[in-house]
Amino acid sequence: MKILIIGGNGGIGKAITTYVRDTFPKAKIFATYRSTLPEDKRVDITWLKANASLDADVKHLAKQISDLDMLINTAGFLHDAANKPEKSINEFTPEFFNQNLSSNTLPTLLLAKYFSNHLKAKHQTYFISLSARIGSIEDNQIGGWVSYRCSKAALNMAVKTISIEWQxxxxxxxxxxxxxxxxxxxxxxxxxxxxxPTKLFTSEYVSQQLFKIISKVQPSDTGKFYSFTGEELPW
Ligand SMILES: NC(=O)c1ccc[n+]([C@@H]2O[C@H](COP(=O)([O-])OP(=O)(O)OC[C@H]3O[C@@H](n4cnc5c(N)ncnc54)[C@H](OP(=O)(O)O)[C@@H]3O)[C@@H](O)[C@H]2O)c1
Structure with a gap:
Protein backbone atom coordinates (compact mmCIF):
# COMPACT_ATOMS: atom_id res chain seq x y z
CA MET A 1 0.00 0.00 0.00
CA LYS A 2 1.24 3.51 -0.87
CA ILE A 3 -0.12 6.58 0.92
CA LEU A 4 0.62 10.29 0.36
CA ILE A 5 -0.22 12.89 3.00
CA ILE A 6 -0.09 16.53 1.91
CA GLY A 7 0.76 18.88 4.79
CA GLY A 8 2.41 16.20 6.93
CA ASN A 9 3.85 18.88 9.21
CA GLY A 10 0.45 20.42 10.08
CA GLY A 11 -1.49 19.63 13.25
CA ILE A 12 -3.89 17.09 11.72
CA GLY A 13 -1.49 16.11 8.91
CA LYS A 14 1.18 15.04 11.37
CA ALA A 15 -1.28 12.95 13.39
CA ILE A 16 -2.57 11.26 10.22
CA THR A 17 1.00 10.52 9.15
CA THR A 18 1.75 8.92 12.53
CA TYR A 19 -1.57 7.03 12.44
CA VAL A 20 -0.89 5.46 9.03
CA ARG A 21 2.69 4.60 9.99
CA ASP A 22 1.52 2.81 13.15
CA THR A 23 -1.53 1.15 11.55
CA PHE A 24 -0.05 0.05 8.23
CA PRO A 25 3.57 -0.89 9.08
CA LYS A 26 4.15 -2.40 5.63
CA ALA A 27 2.87 0.66 3.75
CA LYS A 28 5.14 3.01 1.83
CA ILE A 29 4.31 6.43 3.22
CA PHE A 30 5.08 9.79 1.64
CA ALA A 31 4.40 13.08 3.43
CA THR A 32 4.93 16.61 2.21
CA TYR A 33 6.01 19.81 3.94
CA ARG A 34 5.96 23.28 2.45
CA SER A 35 8.94 24.97 4.07
CA THR A 36 10.17 23.30 7.25
CA LEU A 37 10.60 19.61 7.94
CA PRO A 38 9.05 18.64 11.30
CA GLU A 39 11.80 18.42 13.93
CA ASP A 40 10.35 15.19 15.29
CA LYS A 41 9.80 13.68 11.84
CA ARG A 42 9.50 9.93 11.57
CA VAL A 43 12.46 8.60 9.62
CA ASP A 44 10.44 5.69 8.20
CA ILE A 45 8.43 8.18 6.12
CA THR A 46 9.59 9.66 2.81
CA TRP A 47 9.43 13.45 3.19
CA LEU A 48 9.03 15.55 0.05
CA LYS A 49 8.98 19.34 -0.20
CA ALA A 50 6.03 20.88 -2.06
CA ASN A 51 3.93 23.99 -2.05
CA ALA A 52 0.63 22.39 -3.04
CA SER A 53 -0.70 25.69 -4.42
CA LEU A 54 1.97 25.77 -7.13
CA ASP A 55 1.36 23.90 -10.38
CA ALA A 56 5.09 23.22 -10.91
CA ASP A 57 5.56 21.84 -7.37
CA VAL A 58 2.60 19.45 -7.60
CA LYS A 59 3.71 18.34 -11.07
CA HIS A 60 7.22 17.64 -9.72
CA LEU A 61 5.79 15.84 -6.67
CA ALA A 62 3.72 13.55 -8.93
CA LYS A 63 6.86 12.63 -10.90
CA GLN A 64 8.55 11.40 -7.71
CA ILE A 65 5.82 8.83 -6.95
CA SER A 66 4.73 6.08 -9.36
CA ASP A 67 1.31 5.03 -8.04
CA LEU A 68 -0.83 5.47 -4.94
CA ASP A 69 -3.63 3.78 -3.02
CA MET A 70 -4.51 6.82 -0.96
CA LEU A 71 -3.90 10.57 -1.16
CA ILE A 72 -4.97 12.68 1.84
CA ASN A 73 -4.75 16.45 1.47
CA THR A 74 -4.60 18.18 4.88
CA ALA A 75 -3.33 21.57 3.66
CA GLY A 76 -5.36 24.52 4.82
CA PHE A 77 -5.29 28.09 6.10
CA LEU A 78 -7.51 30.18 8.39
CA HIS A 79 -5.39 33.00 9.83
CA ASP A 80 -1.87 34.36 10.15
CA ALA A 81 -0.13 37.01 12.22
CA ALA A 82 -1.55 39.80 10.05
CA ASN A 83 -5.09 38.55 9.38
CA LYS A 84 -7.95 36.96 11.26
CA PRO A 85 -11.12 35.60 9.59
CA GLU A 86 -13.59 38.40 8.86
CA LYS A 87 -16.41 39.07 11.34
CA SER A 88 -18.10 41.27 8.74
CA ILE A 89 -17.94 41.76 4.96
CA ASN A 90 -16.55 45.25 5.71
CA GLU A 91 -13.28 43.56 6.77
CA PHE A 92 -12.97 41.69 3.45
CA THR A 93 -9.78 42.15 1.40
CA PRO A 94 -8.93 40.52 -1.94
CA GLU A 95 -5.47 39.61 -0.59
CA PHE A 96 -6.82 37.56 2.34
CA PHE A 97 -9.49 36.00 0.11
CA ASN A 98 -6.83 34.88 -2.40
CA GLN A 99 -4.66 33.54 0.42
CA ASN A 100 -7.61 31.38 1.55
CA LEU A 101 -8.33 30.16 -1.98
CA SER A 102 -4.66 29.42 -2.51
CA SER A 103 -4.33 27.10 0.52
CA ASN A 104 -7.85 25.75 0.88
CA THR A 105 -9.00 25.25 -2.74
CA LEU A 106 -6.07 25.15 -5.19
CA PRO A 107 -4.18 22.17 -3.72
CA THR A 108 -7.05 19.71 -4.26
CA LEU A 109 -7.49 20.86 -7.87
CA LEU A 110 -3.77 20.56 -8.65
CA LEU A 111 -3.46 17.22 -6.85
CA ALA A 112 -6.39 15.82 -8.85
CA LYS A 113 -4.82 17.14 -12.06
CA TYR A 114 -1.45 15.48 -11.49
CA PHE A 115 -2.36 12.36 -9.47
CA SER A 116 -5.32 10.93 -11.39
CA ASN A 117 -3.12 8.36 -13.14
CA HIS A 118 -1.54 7.37 -9.81
CA LEU A 119 -4.94 6.39 -8.36
CA LYS A 120 -6.15 4.37 -11.37
CA ALA A 121 -5.91 0.92 -9.77
CA LYS A 122 -8.27 -2.04 -10.25
CA HIS A 123 -8.71 -2.11 -6.47
CA GLN A 124 -10.26 0.63 -4.32
CA THR A 125 -8.27 3.88 -4.02
CA TYR A 126 -8.93 7.10 -2.08
CA PHE A 127 -8.61 10.82 -2.80
CA ILE A 128 -9.49 12.67 0.40
CA SER A 129 -9.53 16.41 1.11
CA LEU A 130 -9.85 17.98 4.52
CA SER A 131 -12.63 20.49 4.21
CA ALA A 132 -14.76 22.12 6.93
CA ARG A 133 -18.47 22.10 7.73
CA ILE A 134 -18.33 25.88 7.47
CA GLY A 135 -17.97 25.38 3.68
CA SER A 136 -21.42 23.81 3.46
CA ILE A 137 -23.78 26.33 1.85
CA GLU A 138 -26.87 24.54 3.16
CA ASP A 139 -25.51 24.38 6.71
CA ASN A 140 -24.60 28.10 6.86
CA GLN A 141 -26.81 29.62 9.57
CA ILE A 142 -24.55 32.28 11.10
CA GLY A 143 -22.44 33.84 8.31
CA GLY A 144 -19.02 35.37 9.01
CA TRP A 145 -15.52 34.13 8.09
CA VAL A 146 -16.39 34.89 4.48
CA SER A 147 -13.01 34.14 2.86
CA TYR A 148 -12.47 30.81 4.66
CA ARG A 149 -16.11 29.85 4.13
CA CYS A 150 -16.03 30.62 0.39
CA SER A 151 -12.70 28.84 -0.11
CA LYS A 152 -14.02 25.67 1.59
CA ALA A 153 -17.30 25.90 -0.37
CA ALA A 154 -15.19 26.10 -3.54
CA LEU A 155 -13.16 23.13 -2.29
CA ASN A 156 -16.39 21.18 -1.78
CA MET A 157 -17.47 21.98 -5.33
CA ALA A 158 -14.05 20.85 -6.58
CA VAL A 159 -14.37 17.53 -4.72
CA LYS A 160 -17.88 16.95 -6.09
CA THR A 161 -16.82 17.86 -9.64
CA ILE A 162 -13.71 15.66 -9.56
CA SER A 163 -15.79 12.77 -8.19
CA ILE A 164 -18.22 13.00 -11.12
CA GLU A 165 -15.44 13.05 -13.72
CA TRP A 166 -13.62 10.16 -12.05
CA GLN A 167 -16.74 7.96 -11.76
CA PRO A 197 -13.84 20.84 26.03
CA THR A 198 -16.09 17.99 24.84
CA LYS A 199 -16.32 19.64 21.39
CA LEU A 200 -12.57 20.20 20.99
CA PHE A 201 -10.86 17.14 19.59
CA THR A 202 -7.28 15.98 19.42
CA SER A 203 -5.65 15.41 16.04
CA GLU A 204 -5.11 11.78 17.04
CA TYR A 205 -8.86 11.25 17.65
CA VAL A 206 -9.77 12.95 14.37
CA SER A 207 -7.29 10.71 12.48
CA GLN A 208 -8.94 7.61 13.96
CA GLN A 209 -12.37 8.90 12.98
CA LEU A 210 -11.18 9.55 9.41
CA PHE A 211 -9.91 5.99 9.10
CA LYS A 212 -13.18 4.59 10.47
CA ILE A 213 -14.87 6.32 7.51
CA ILE A 214 -12.19 5.17 5.06
CA SER A 215 -12.71 1.57 6.20
CA LYS A 216 -16.44 1.79 5.37
CA VAL A 217 -16.67 3.83 2.15
CA GLN A 218 -17.19 2.18 -1.23
CA PRO A 219 -16.70 3.66 -4.71
CA SER A 220 -20.49 4.19 -4.72
CA ASP A 221 -19.90 6.74 -1.90
CA THR A 222 -17.63 8.85 -4.08
CA GLY A 223 -18.54 12.54 -4.03
CA LYS A 224 -19.74 12.57 -0.42
CA PHE A 225 -18.88 14.99 2.38
CA TYR A 226 -18.38 13.30 5.77
CA SER A 227 -18.14 14.66 9.27
CA PHE A 228 -15.70 13.10 11.76
CA THR A 229 -18.81 11.56 13.38
CA GLY A 230 -19.36 9.47 10.24
CA GLU A 231 -22.48 11.50 9.41
CA GLU A 232 -22.86 12.65 5.79
CA LEU A 233 -22.98 16.46 5.52
CA PRO A 234 -24.95 18.51 2.99
CA TRP A 235 -22.85 20.32 0.41
N1 LIG B 1 -8.24 22.49 13.23
C1 LIG B 1 -9.54 22.61 13.05
O1 LIG B 1 -10.31 22.90 13.99
C2 LIG B 1 -10.14 22.39 11.69
C3 LIG B 1 -11.55 22.44 11.57
C4 LIG B 1 -12.13 22.24 10.33
C5 LIG B 1 -11.32 21.99 9.23
N2 LIG B 1 -9.95 21.96 9.38
C6 LIG B 1 -9.16 21.72 8.18
O2 LIG B 1 -8.26 20.65 8.40
C7 LIG B 1 -7.06 20.86 7.63
C8 LIG B 1 -5.85 20.72 8.55
O3 LIG B 1 -5.91 21.77 9.51
P1 LIG B 1 -4.96 21.83 10.79
O4 LIG B 1 -5.83 22.13 11.92
O5 LIG B 1 -4.06 20.65 10.83
O6 LIG B 1 -4.13 23.15 10.45
P2 LIG B 1 -2.57 23.47 10.60
O7 LIG B 1 -2.03 22.84 11.82
O8 LIG B 1 -2.46 24.93 10.43
O9 LIG B 1 -1.94 22.73 9.35
C9 LIG B 1 -2.21 23.18 8.05
C10 LIG B 1 -1.11 22.66 7.17
O10 LIG B 1 -1.39 23.05 5.83
C11 LIG B 1 -0.16 23.41 5.25
N3 LIG B 1 -0.37 24.23 4.06
C12 LIG B 1 -1.11 25.34 3.95
N4 LIG B 1 -1.04 25.78 2.67
C13 LIG B 1 -0.26 24.91 2.01
C14 LIG B 1 0.19 24.83 0.68
N5 LIG B 1 -0.15 25.73 -0.22
N6 LIG B 1 1.00 23.81 0.33
C15 LIG B 1 1.36 22.89 1.23
N7 LIG B 1 0.98 22.91 2.51
C16 LIG B 1 0.18 23.92 2.89
C17 LIG B 1 0.59 24.14 6.34
O11 LIG B 1 1.96 24.20 6.00
P3 LIG B 1 2.94 25.33 6.62
O12 LIG B 1 3.38 24.76 7.95
O13 LIG B 1 4.01 25.43 5.63
O14 LIG B 1 2.12 26.59 6.76
C18 LIG B 1 0.29 23.21 7.50
O15 LIG B 1 1.19 22.12 7.48
C19 LIG B 1 -7.20 22.23 6.97
O16 LIG B 1 -7.67 22.06 5.66
C20 LIG B 1 -8.26 22.91 7.81
O17 LIG B 1 -8.98 23.89 7.08
C21 LIG B 1 -9.37 22.14 10.57
Missing part, protein backbone atom coordinates in the same frame (compact mmCIF):
# COMPACT_ATOMS: atom_id res chain seq x y z
CA UNK A 168 -15.98 7.10 -15.37
CA UNK A 169 -12.19 7.48 -15.52
CA UNK A 170 -11.32 6.03 -12.08
CA UNK A 171 -14.37 3.95 -11.11
CA UNK A 172 -12.61 2.43 -8.06
CA UNK A 173 -11.56 5.74 -6.52
CA UNK A 174 -13.46 7.20 -3.54
CA UNK A 175 -13.30 11.00 -3.79
CA UNK A 176 -14.33 12.32 -0.38
CA UNK A 177 -14.38 15.59 1.58
CA UNK A 178 -13.83 15.27 5.35
CA UNK A 179 -14.79 17.67 8.15
CA UNK A 180 -12.54 17.03 11.16
CA UNK A 181 -14.55 18.98 13.75
CA UNK A 182 -12.88 21.62 15.89
CA UNK A 183 -9.44 20.15 16.40
CA UNK A 184 -6.78 21.42 18.76
CA UNK A 185 -4.16 22.73 16.32
CA UNK A 186 -2.58 26.12 15.69
CA UNK A 187 -5.31 26.73 13.08
CA UNK A 188 -8.15 26.71 15.63
CA UNK A 189 -6.18 27.91 18.70
CA UNK A 190 -7.24 31.61 18.64
CA UNK A 191 -10.91 30.55 18.37
CA UNK A 192 -11.10 27.86 21.04
CA UNK A 193 -12.25 30.11 23.91
CA UNK A 194 -15.96 29.38 23.49
CA UNK A 195 -15.57 25.76 22.44
CA UNK A 196 -16.61 23.36 25.23
Missing amino acids: FKLPNCCVIAFHPGTTDTQLSRPFQKNVP
Whole structure:
Protein backbone atom coordinates (compact mmCIF):
# COMPACT_ATOMS: atom_id res chain seq x y z
CA MET A 1 0.00 0.00 0.00
CA LYS A 2 1.24 3.51 -0.87
CA ILE A 3 -0.12 6.58 0.92
CA LEU A 4 0.62 10.29 0.36
CA ILE A 5 -0.22 12.89 3.00
CA ILE A 6 -0.09 16.53 1.91
CA GLY A 7 0.76 18.88 4.79
CA GLY A 8 2.41 16.20 6.93
CA ASN A 9 3.85 18.88 9.21
CA GLY A 10 0.45 20.42 10.08
CA GLY A 11 -1.49 19.63 13.25
CA ILE A 12 -3.89 17.09 11.72
CA GLY A 13 -1.49 16.11 8.91
CA LYS A 14 1.18 15.04 11.37
CA ALA A 15 -1.28 12.95 13.39
CA ILE A 16 -2.57 11.26 10.22
CA THR A 17 1.00 10.52 9.15
CA THR A 18 1.75 8.92 12.53
CA TYR A 19 -1.57 7.03 12.44
CA VAL A 20 -0.89 5.46 9.03
CA ARG A 21 2.69 4.60 9.99
CA ASP A 22 1.52 2.81 13.15
CA THR A 23 -1.53 1.15 11.55
CA PHE A 24 -0.05 0.05 8.23
CA PRO A 25 3.57 -0.89 9.08
CA LYS A 26 4.15 -2.40 5.63
CA ALA A 27 2.87 0.66 3.75
CA LYS A 28 5.14 3.01 1.83
CA ILE A 29 4.31 6.43 3.22
CA PHE A 30 5.08 9.79 1.64
CA ALA A 31 4.40 13.08 3.43
CA THR A 32 4.93 16.61 2.21
CA TYR A 33 6.01 19.81 3.94
CA ARG A 34 5.96 23.28 2.45
CA SER A 35 8.94 24.97 4.07
CA THR A 36 10.17 23.30 7.25
CA LEU A 37 10.60 19.61 7.94
CA PRO A 38 9.05 18.64 11.30
CA GLU A 39 11.80 18.42 13.93
CA ASP A 40 10.35 15.19 15.29
CA LYS A 41 9.80 13.68 11.84
CA ARG A 42 9.50 9.93 11.57
CA VAL A 43 12.46 8.60 9.62
CA ASP A 44 10.44 5.69 8.20
CA ILE A 45 8.43 8.18 6.12
CA THR A 46 9.59 9.66 2.81
CA TRP A 47 9.43 13.45 3.19
CA LEU A 48 9.03 15.55 0.05
CA LYS A 49 8.98 19.34 -0.20
CA ALA A 50 6.03 20.88 -2.06
CA ASN A 51 3.93 23.99 -2.05
CA ALA A 52 0.63 22.39 -3.04
CA SER A 53 -0.70 25.69 -4.42
CA LEU A 54 1.97 25.77 -7.13
CA ASP A 55 1.36 23.90 -10.38
CA ALA A 56 5.09 23.22 -10.91
CA ASP A 57 5.56 21.84 -7.37
CA VAL A 58 2.60 19.45 -7.60
CA LYS A 59 3.71 18.34 -11.07
CA HIS A 60 7.22 17.64 -9.72
CA LEU A 61 5.79 15.84 -6.67
CA ALA A 62 3.72 13.55 -8.93
CA LYS A 63 6.86 12.63 -10.90
CA GLN A 64 8.55 11.40 -7.71
CA ILE A 65 5.82 8.83 -6.95
CA SER A 66 4.73 6.08 -9.36
CA ASP A 67 1.31 5.03 -8.04
CA LEU A 68 -0.83 5.47 -4.94
CA ASP A 69 -3.63 3.78 -3.02
CA MET A 70 -4.51 6.82 -0.96
CA LEU A 71 -3.90 10.57 -1.16
CA ILE A 72 -4.97 12.68 1.84
CA ASN A 73 -4.75 16.45 1.47
CA THR A 74 -4.60 18.18 4.88
CA ALA A 75 -3.33 21.57 3.66
CA GLY A 76 -5.36 24.52 4.82
CA PHE A 77 -5.29 28.09 6.10
CA LEU A 78 -7.51 30.18 8.39
CA HIS A 79 -5.39 33.00 9.83
CA ASP A 80 -1.87 34.36 10.15
CA ALA A 81 -0.13 37.01 12.22
CA ALA A 82 -1.55 39.80 10.05
CA ASN A 83 -5.09 38.55 9.38
CA LYS A 84 -7.95 36.96 11.26
CA PRO A 85 -11.12 35.60 9.59
CA GLU A 86 -13.59 38.40 8.86
CA LYS A 87 -16.41 39.07 11.34
CA SER A 88 -18.10 41.27 8.74
CA ILE A 89 -17.94 41.76 4.96
CA ASN A 90 -16.55 45.25 5.71
CA GLU A 91 -13.28 43.56 6.77
CA PHE A 92 -12.97 41.69 3.45
CA THR A 93 -9.78 42.15 1.40
CA PRO A 94 -8.93 40.52 -1.94
CA GLU A 95 -5.47 39.61 -0.59
CA PHE A 96 -6.82 37.56 2.34
CA PHE A 97 -9.49 36.00 0.11
CA ASN A 98 -6.83 34.88 -2.40
CA GLN A 99 -4.66 33.54 0.42
CA ASN A 100 -7.61 31.38 1.55
CA LEU A 101 -8.33 30.16 -1.98
CA SER A 102 -4.66 29.42 -2.51
CA SER A 103 -4.33 27.10 0.52
CA ASN A 104 -7.85 25.75 0.88
CA THR A 105 -9.00 25.25 -2.74
CA LEU A 106 -6.07 25.15 -5.19
CA PRO A 107 -4.18 22.17 -3.72
CA THR A 108 -7.05 19.71 -4.26
CA LEU A 109 -7.49 20.86 -7.87
CA LEU A 110 -3.77 20.56 -8.65
CA LEU A 111 -3.46 17.22 -6.85
CA ALA A 112 -6.39 15.82 -8.85
CA LYS A 113 -4.82 17.14 -12.06
CA TYR A 114 -1.45 15.48 -11.49
CA PHE A 115 -2.36 12.36 -9.47
CA SER A 116 -5.32 10.93 -11.39
CA ASN A 117 -3.12 8.36 -13.14
CA HIS A 118 -1.54 7.37 -9.81
CA LEU A 119 -4.94 6.39 -8.36
CA LYS A 120 -6.15 4.37 -11.37
CA ALA A 121 -5.91 0.92 -9.77
CA LYS A 122 -8.27 -2.04 -10.25
CA HIS A 123 -8.71 -2.11 -6.47
CA GLN A 124 -10.26 0.63 -4.32
CA THR A 125 -8.27 3.88 -4.02
CA TYR A 126 -8.93 7.10 -2.08
CA PHE A 127 -8.61 10.82 -2.80
CA ILE A 128 -9.49 12.67 0.40
CA SER A 129 -9.53 16.41 1.11
CA LEU A 130 -9.85 17.98 4.52
CA SER A 131 -12.63 20.49 4.21
CA ALA A 132 -14.76 22.12 6.93
CA ARG A 133 -18.47 22.10 7.73
CA ILE A 134 -18.33 25.88 7.47
CA GLY A 135 -17.97 25.38 3.68
CA SER A 136 -21.42 23.81 3.46
CA ILE A 137 -23.78 26.33 1.85
CA GLU A 138 -26.87 24.54 3.16
CA ASP A 139 -25.51 24.38 6.71
CA ASN A 140 -24.60 28.10 6.86
CA GLN A 141 -26.81 29.62 9.57
CA ILE A 142 -24.55 32.28 11.10
CA GLY A 143 -22.44 33.84 8.31
CA GLY A 144 -19.02 35.37 9.01
CA TRP A 145 -15.52 34.13 8.09
CA VAL A 146 -16.39 34.89 4.48
CA SER A 147 -13.01 34.14 2.86
CA TYR A 148 -12.47 30.81 4.66
CA ARG A 149 -16.11 29.85 4.13
CA CYS A 150 -16.03 30.62 0.39
CA SER A 151 -12.70 28.84 -0.11
CA LYS A 152 -14.02 25.67 1.59
CA ALA A 153 -17.30 25.90 -0.37
CA ALA A 154 -15.19 26.10 -3.54
CA LEU A 155 -13.16 23.13 -2.29
CA ASN A 156 -16.39 21.18 -1.78
CA MET A 157 -17.47 21.98 -5.33
CA ALA A 158 -14.05 20.85 -6.58
CA VAL A 159 -14.37 17.53 -4.72
CA LYS A 160 -17.88 16.95 -6.09
CA THR A 161 -16.82 17.86 -9.64
CA ILE A 162 -13.71 15.66 -9.56
CA SER A 163 -15.79 12.77 -8.19
CA ILE A 164 -18.22 13.00 -11.12
CA GLU A 165 -15.44 13.05 -13.72
CA TRP A 166 -13.62 10.16 -12.05
CA GLN A 167 -16.74 7.96 -11.76
CA PHE A 168 -15.98 7.10 -15.37
CA LYS A 169 -12.19 7.48 -15.52
CA LEU A 170 -11.32 6.03 -12.08
CA PRO A 171 -14.37 3.95 -11.11
CA ASN A 172 -12.61 2.43 -8.06
CA CYS A 173 -11.56 5.74 -6.52
CA CYS A 174 -13.46 7.20 -3.54
CA VAL A 175 -13.30 11.00 -3.79
CA ILE A 176 -14.33 12.32 -0.38
CA ALA A 177 -14.38 15.59 1.58
CA PHE A 178 -13.83 15.27 5.35
CA HIS A 179 -14.79 17.67 8.15
CA PRO A 180 -12.54 17.03 11.16
CA GLY A 181 -14.55 18.98 13.75
CA THR A 182 -12.88 21.62 15.89
CA THR A 183 -9.44 20.15 16.40
CA ASP A 184 -6.78 21.42 18.76
CA THR A 185 -4.16 22.73 16.32
CA GLN A 186 -2.58 26.12 15.69
CA LEU A 187 -5.31 26.73 13.08
CA SER A 188 -8.15 26.71 15.63
CA ARG A 189 -6.18 27.91 18.70
CA PRO A 190 -7.24 31.61 18.64
CA PHE A 191 -10.91 30.55 18.37
CA GLN A 192 -11.10 27.86 21.04
CA LYS A 193 -12.25 30.11 23.91
CA ASN A 194 -15.96 29.38 23.49
CA VAL A 195 -15.57 25.76 22.44
CA PRO A 196 -16.61 23.36 25.23
CA PRO A 197 -13.84 20.84 26.03
CA THR A 198 -16.09 17.99 24.84
CA LYS A 199 -16.32 19.64 21.39
CA LEU A 200 -12.57 20.20 20.99
CA PHE A 201 -10.86 17.14 19.59
CA THR A 202 -7.28 15.98 19.42
CA SER A 203 -5.65 15.41 16.04
CA GLU A 204 -5.11 11.78 17.04
CA TYR A 205 -8.86 11.25 17.65
CA VAL A 206 -9.77 12.95 14.37
CA SER A 207 -7.29 10.71 12.48
CA GLN A 208 -8.94 7.61 13.96
CA GLN A 209 -12.37 8.90 12.98
CA LEU A 210 -11.18 9.55 9.41
CA PHE A 211 -9.91 5.99 9.10
CA LYS A 212 -13.18 4.59 10.47
CA ILE A 213 -14.87 6.32 7.51
CA ILE A 214 -12.19 5.17 5.06
CA SER A 215 -12.71 1.57 6.20
CA LYS A 216 -16.44 1.79 5.37
CA VAL A 217 -16.67 3.83 2.15
CA GLN A 218 -17.19 2.18 -1.23
CA PRO A 219 -16.70 3.66 -4.71
CA SER A 220 -20.49 4.19 -4.72
CA ASP A 221 -19.90 6.74 -1.90
CA THR A 222 -17.63 8.85 -4.08
CA GLY A 223 -18.54 12.54 -4.03
CA LYS A 224 -19.74 12.57 -0.42
CA PHE A 225 -18.88 14.99 2.38
CA TYR A 226 -18.38 13.30 5.77
CA SER A 227 -18.14 14.66 9.27
CA PHE A 228 -15.70 13.10 11.76
CA THR A 229 -18.81 11.56 13.38
CA GLY A 230 -19.36 9.47 10.24
CA GLU A 231 -22.48 11.50 9.41
CA GLU A 232 -22.86 12.65 5.79
CA LEU A 233 -22.98 16.46 5.52
CA PRO A 234 -24.95 18.51 2.99
CA TRP A 235 -22.85 20.32 0.41
N1 LIG B 1 -8.24 22.49 13.23
C1 LIG B 1 -9.54 22.61 13.05
O1 LIG B 1 -10.31 22.90 13.99
C2 LIG B 1 -10.14 22.39 11.69
C3 LIG B 1 -11.55 22.44 11.57
C4 LIG B 1 -12.13 22.24 10.33
C5 LIG B 1 -11.32 21.99 9.23
N2 LIG B 1 -9.95 21.96 9.38
C6 LIG B 1 -9.16 21.72 8.18
O2 LIG B 1 -8.26 20.65 8.40
C7 LIG B 1 -7.06 20.86 7.63
C8 LIG B 1 -5.85 20.72 8.55
O3 LIG B 1 -5.91 21.77 9.51
P1 LIG B 1 -4.96 21.83 10.79
O4 LIG B 1 -5.83 22.13 11.92
O5 LIG B 1 -4.06 20.65 10.83
O6 LIG B 1 -4.13 23.15 10.45
P2 LIG B 1 -2.57 23.47 10.60
O7 LIG B 1 -2.03 22.84 11.82
O8 LIG B 1 -2.46 24.93 10.43
O9 LIG B 1 -1.94 22.73 9.35
C9 LIG B 1 -2.21 23.18 8.05
C10 LIG B 1 -1.11 22.66 7.17
O10 LIG B 1 -1.39 23.05 5.83
C11 LIG B 1 -0.16 23.41 5.25
N3 LIG B 1 -0.37 24.23 4.06
C12 LIG B 1 -1.11 25.34 3.95
N4 LIG B 1 -1.04 25.78 2.67
C13 LIG B 1 -0.26 24.91 2.01
C14 LIG B 1 0.19 24.83 0.68
N5 LIG B 1 -0.15 25.73 -0.22
N6 LIG B 1 1.00 23.81 0.33
C15 LIG B 1 1.36 22.89 1.23
N7 LIG B 1 0.98 22.91 2.51
C16 LIG B 1 0.18 23.92 2.89
C17 LIG B 1 0.59 24.14 6.34
O11 LIG B 1 1.96 24.20 6.00
P3 LIG B 1 2.94 25.33 6.62
O12 LIG B 1 3.38 24.76 7.95
O13 LIG B 1 4.01 25.43 5.63
O14 LIG B 1 2.12 26.59 6.76
C18 LIG B 1 0.29 23.21 7.50
O15 LIG B 1 1.19 22.12 7.48
C19 LIG B 1 -7.20 22.23 6.97
O16 LIG B 1 -7.67 22.06 5.66
C20 LIG B 1 -8.26 22.91 7.81
O17 LIG B 1 -8.98 23.89 7.08
C21 LIG B 1 -9.37 22.14 10.57
